[in-house]
Amino acid sequence: MIVEAIQYAATALVTPKEFRPFIRSSLGLWGRAKRCAKAWRPHEENCHAFIREATLPMRQRRTAVVLGSGLLRDVPIVELSKRFDTVVLVDLVHLASVRAWIKVRGLNNIRLISRDLSGLSHALAGTAPEPLGFLRQVPYLDLVVSANIVSQIGVGCRRKLERSGHADPDAIVAQLIRAHLDGLAQLQCRTALLTDVHYHVSDRSGAVLEEDDLLCGVPVPAAKRSWDWPVAPFGELGRDRQAVHRVIAA
Template structure:
């Protein structure tokens, strides 16, 4: 708890006011990642391997952008920093612990950007969301990685609509925002690597399915080259009586 409190306190002055409400959830995710280090190791290794696989065939390596860079556990940030002139990390929050790690490793060609990648504000206003349009302004862009953020767009959107008393709009807005992210990636004139969980199921210790859902809200699963399971909540985490396993694709 002390580490989490320190990380939170140190992150506040480094984070623009509009994004400070997200610090707590980022700190909580960091704590869970430490507790679930063993259970998440295979997922993180698979995710990093897919980015490295994408990089193999690239001739030009000037600027790379990581969407949903988060805790930097699922992207090979040192390899990206070595291979590219500039690596731009985009997320709602960049914890102080992440910043310190980057500095300690000497990854001076990384740039941190605070940005809401969901397109929620445009969608709620009745406008056509183009959440990735800003990438058109990035010079010498050769690679964009969408790192385990797509499903979180839907989750975050539903929560915001519930808080604002507009939960009935989720059926229209959530699929539209997920589709906008995929369309935005597909329209980029550079190499892309999409890593995302697409569904999940919750089971008890006897294997009974307690809950399951489509994390893409009915949007067609994108073409991908591989897939795997990620025990986001392994037995022993939380109440310990159930596990939540997400299906992940990459391509």
């Protein structure tokens, strides 16, 4: 608890006020990642391999942007830093431990931006969300990676909409997911999409107790590869339950 408290305080100091409410959820993910490190390793290695492959044929490697950079576990950040002139990490919160890790390794060409990538405020205001429109202002943009953030936008916004009593959260969530995918498709640079698309909860006998589409029925680009990610292995949700997500790379 002491470590978490220090992490929270240090992160709050460097996080814009509007994004500080999200620090606790980032710390929760940080804690789960440590507990589930072994189970998550194959997923992280698959993500790294796909991003590496995406960069190999590129002739120009000036600026790369990572959307949903999070804890940097599913992004080969050292290699991106070496291959590109500038790497921009975009997320709601960048934990103090992540900032320190970047500094200690001397990755001086990395820039951190705190930004809401959901587009929810525009959707609720009745205007078409364009959450990735800001990328048009990034000079010399050659690569954009959407790093396991699309489904998280859906989950987070659904919770917020349900708490506020919104009449049709499914419609708004689908609109936001579609806006993110359309925004990627409209970019003139190379893109790499990593996202979980479906999940199921099962018991030790393999019986499925719960399952759902994480992208609210929105179609995704054809996957170049896919795999299962045990987000919550046995012991995390409960002794006899596990949650597994299906991930695609496109």
